[in-house]
Amino acid sequence: MKADETSTAWLDQVYCEDALAGLSRIPDGAVDLILTDPPYNLGKDYGNASDQQTVEEFLQWTERWIDAALPKLKDNGSLYIFTTWRFSPEIFVMLKKRMTMMNEIIWDRRVPSMGGSVRSFSSVHDTVGFFVRRKDYYFDLDAVRIPYDAATKKARSRSIFIGAKWLEVGYNPKDLWSVSRLHREHAERVDHPTQKPLEIIERMIKASCPPGGVVLDLFMGSGTTAVAARRTGRRFVGFELNGEYCRITAERLAALDGAPAPSPEPATAPRAKPRARAKAAAPDTTTINSLE
Numbered sequence: 001m002k003a004d005e006t007s008t009a010w011l012d013q014v015y016c017e018d019a020l021a022g023l024s025r026i027p028d029g030a031v032d033l034i035l036t037d038p039p040y041n042l043g044k045d046y047g048n049a050s051d052q053q054t055v056e057e058f059l060q061w062t063e064r065w066i067d068a069a070l071p072k073l074k075d076n077g078s079l080y081i082f083t084t085w086r087f088s089p090e091i092f093v094m095l096k097k098r099m100t101m102m103n104e105i106i107w108d109r110r111v112p113s114m115g116g117s118v119r120s121f122s123s124v125h126d127t128v129g130f131f132v133r134r135k136d137y138y139f140d141l142d143a144v145r146i147p148y149d150a151a152t153k154k155a156r157s158r159s160i161f162i163g164a165k166w167l168e169v170g171y172n173p174k175d176l177w178s179v180s181r182l183h184r185e186h187a188e189r190v191d192h193p194t195q196k197p198l199e200i201i202e203r204m205i206k207a208s209c210p211p212g213g214v215v216l217d218l219f220m221g222s223g224t225t226a227v228a229a230r231r232t233g234r235r236f237v238g239f240e241l242n243g244e245y246c247r248i249t250a251e252r253l254a255a256l257d258g259a260p261a262p263s264p265e266p267a268t269a270p271r272a273k274p275r276a277r278a279k280a281a282a283p284d285t286t287t288i289n290s291l292e
């Protein structure tokens with residue numbers, strides 16, 4: 001199915017269903033960016049068994065969804081995938097056979113020191129792969145540059161720096177992103193065990209999806225990618241197995257519009273065990289400056 005052969009009913013939807021079953025709703029070549037945060041297979045409880053597979057099952061399943069998702073991407077599109085050190089080597093090799101790897105981004109979750117492991121070093125980062133298809137992939141660095149503060153600009157006031165574009169427009173965010181994980185009291189936090197900060201997801205979208213373009217997240221969780229897409233003026237589509245997370249997503253999106261939450265579309269999955277209600281979405285507090 002080609003992009004121009006269908007209706008656009010699938011746009012701005014989070015379908016409460018298995019991603020592998022739902023991908024056929026999306027025309028091939030219709031998506032600018034696949035930004036996804038699949039189960040890590042570390043035994044987490046998402047109200048389903050997706051994070052508790054054998055290693056062999058997990059890697060086979062990962063390869064299946066990658067092969068089902070990639071045809072949805074435009075030729076100049078990109079893919080970001082969250083992984084952990086446990087499976088990033090295998091998953092990156094899979095993707096490197098199909099795409100070109102541009103970056104390994106380390107998300108330093110700024111976890112405070114609280115004891116932890118005694119037989120190895122505590123793991124405090126996610127490993128994110130950034131992949132593209134072709135040399136002319138979309139990438140807007142200026143949209144995500146980090147402004148220098150006044151003191152730094154002043155310190156660079158010698159004549160050799162005058163007129164330096166990078167000093168005015170800010171610097172490249174580099175590949176080590178130190179952004180605090182969302183602790184329980186954080187205004188953005190809802191009831192999902194691995195919710196990602198909007199700050200990170202919005203940076204990826206602004207850099208790698210043109211305004212008005214489409215972002216696909218196969219594993220929406222609490223809907224962070226959908227919320228980030230809407231806040232940055234992009235369209236979205238995605239899937240989530242857990243009915244309660246679909247409800248949280250609908251509530252977060254409705255809070256952006258100032259409207260009551262509609263039912264998730266279509267609510268085919270069984271509701272997970274009851275969880276606390278989501279907090280209202282935070283106001284626009286994106287603070288890219290605070291990254292360093």
Ligand SMILES: C[S@@+](CC[C@H](N)C(=O)[O-])C[C@H]1O[C@@H](n2cnc3c(N)ncnc32)[C@H](O)[C@@H]1O
Pocket residue numbers: 017018019020037038039040046048050192194195196197218219220221222223224225239240241242245
């Ligand atoms: C790592 S979490 C995503 C968290 C998300 N990025 C957020 O900020 O809330 C992965 C999610 O994938 C969902 N999931 C697992 N298998 C799935 C499948 N086959 N189809 C759709 N969703 C699935 C899980 O229920 C879980 O919520």
